[in-house]
Amino acid sequence: MAGNTSHPGASVTSRVLAVLGAFDADHRALTLTQIADRAGIPVPTAHRLVRELAGGGALERRDHGTYVVGQLLWDLGLLAPSxxxxxxxASPFLHDIYGATLATVHLAVREGAEVLYIARLSGHQSVPVVSTVGSRLPMHCTGVGKVLLAFAPAEIQQQVFGNLTRVTAYTITQPGRLEHELGRVRETGFAQTHEEMSLGACSVAVPVMASGTAVASVGIVVRSLRTDRDRLVAALTVAAKGIERSIGP
Structure with a gap:
């Protein structure tokens, strides 16, 4: 149970932290009863705290009665030093890519078995892009996600392989095929997608490495990779190397 505060004398602060601590990678949307149970507090207390947190933007109530982490916590999270x-x-390098391509540019990191978008520059082309800053998307059908998945620990890869959800008709849902593609990513240094996350959109991405680990990924979303893929990979690689040098060893 997350953040158990059922013992007497728990402060209001500890109960608020317990409510927020009820959410984790496996519990992203919770009902009020589930929050109370995981926080170890009575339902009436949870109701009052959740209502206040939702009013302040720390939690968000969905139409079907569940609660998710709100935008306020994401905004605060962006202030974390890492x-x-x-x-x-990465900002100047992302702007360099944007200036050279006028395409949508992403900076993403891995969070558990998902890809978390932490920066985005919107392109001039009319290309369907579903990502937003702070959004989490599947790793197996996004360019930045495939890159991070290729260099992720084996247990994360197996977790993703066990839940290859089909998003479009072109999404890879066969573990063997995805495993082969991840091997190619490690060999070539870039990943690509072809309408696997949204129809009419392709992407290409490369890793940002530090101490032998892919700490982030930079990517571009365009209509097609048929003619410009190599040029886009080259631009991304230059940017990624610049970010790596700035991060240091």
Missing amino acids: QAGLREI
């Missing part, structure tokens, strides 16, 4: 530092370091 993500804020990475965004600040």
Whole structure:
């Protein structure tokens, strides 16, 4: 149970933290009863705290009665030294890519078995892009996600292989085929998608490496990769190397 505060004398602060701690990678949407149970507090207390947190933007109530983490917590999370530092370091390189391509540019990191988008520059082309800053998407059908998955620990890869949800008709849902593609990513240094996340959109991405680990991925979303893929990979690679040098060893 997350953040158990059922013992007497628990402060209001500890109960608020217990409510927020009820959410994790496996429990992203919870009912009020589930929040109370996981936080170890009575339902009436959970109701009052959740209502106040939702009013302040820390939680968000969905139409079907469940609650999810709100935008306020995401905005605060961006102030954490790790993500804020990475965004600040990467910003000029992302703008260089954007200036050279006028395409939508992403900076993403892995969060559990999903890809978390921490920066985005919107392109001029009319290309369907479903990502937003702070959004989490499947790793197996996004360019930045495939890159991070290719260098992820084996247990994360197996978790993803066990849940290859089909998003479009072109999404890879066969573990063997995806495993082969991840091997190619490690060999060539880039990943690509062809309408696997949204129809009419292709992407290409490369890793940002530090101490032998892919700490982030930079990617571009375009209509097609038929003619410009190599040029886009080259631009992304230059940017990624610049970010790596700025991060240091």
